[in-house]
Amino acid sequence: MQKNLVLLEELQRMDLRIDGHNAAKLKLQEEMAALDAKIAEARAAKGEREEALAALEEEKRALEENLETEADNITRSDARLKEIKTQKEYQAVSKEISAARKLKAELEEQVLQRISRIEELRAEITTQEETLGELEKGVDAEKGERQVKIDELDRVNDGDLVEREKVAKGLSASTVKRYEALRERRQGLAVVEARDGSCLGCNMNLPPQTYNNMYKLNELITCPHCQRMLFLRDQLT
Ligand SMILES: [Zn+2]
Numbered sequence: 001m002q003k004n005l006v007l008l009e010e011l012q013r014m015d016l017r018i019d020g021h022n023a024a025k026l027k028l029q030e031e032m033a034a035l036d037a038k039i040a041e042a043r044a045a046k047g048e049r050e051e052a053l054a055a056l057e058e059e060k061r062a063l064e065e066n067l068e069t070e071a072d073n074i075t076r077s078d079a080r081l082k083e084i085k086t087q088k089e090y091q092a093v094s095k096e097i098s099a100a101r102k103l104k105a106e107l108e109e110q111v112l113q114r115i116s117r118i119e120e121l122r123a124e125i126t127t128q129e130e131t132l133g134e135l136e137k138g139v140d141a142e143k144g145e146r147q148v149k150i151d152e153l154d155r156v157n158d159g160d161l162v163e164r165e166k167v168a169k170g171l172s173a174s175t176v177k178r179y180e181a182l183r184e185r186r187q188g189l190a191v192v193e194a195r196d197g198s199c200l201g202c203n204m205n206l207p208p209q210t211y212n213n214m215y216k217l218n219e220l221i222t223c224p225h226c227q228r229m230l231f232l233r234d235q236l237t
Helices: 002-083 087-169 173-185 208-216
Strands: 191-195 229-231
Touching: 002 087, 002 173, 002 191, 002 229, 191 208, 208 229
Parallel strands: 191 229
Antiparallel strands: none
């Protein structure tokens, strides 16, 4: 039984170490995902501006087409004006021309507005591209640092898992199974020390009989409150 306790305590210690490394690895992976999300966000913001730019350029093209049509109308009406014989017709065509000129001026104004907004957007996109480039560089470095740490944790865990299997082999399959089931139910902690009359897993007082039984080393003693397997520090040596 004493050998079992030594092995169980060792198994628990190794599993906690592996758990700790896995938790650290998970945290690093989450940080890497957050860094990727930051890049994706910056790319999406740039994409939005690029779409807005494309829409504005399309609007500008359409306005310029209208402008060209109006300019043609004015040229044609100006030509007609020279051939007109009656005063009434002259007035009608003149009115048409002045309406077309007004429209043309409005269209020109709208084109200018688009041009100025397009220039603004282009400048914003350039800035975003620069920021994104810097961000990508920074993120690459930060991810690289984390990957190094993850690789190191993997390396250590690989060794620990081999060691852990060696320790587990020293125990009966049913004890290992019981230990693992307990670990699952008790936040990873299945084997705990009993000290000063208490279970250090749940901090409850142990009945004197439980304590006495532990000294006998006949069987595996568990805490009546949390069911964890108990050992006494001096039983490990
Ligand atoms: Zn307990």
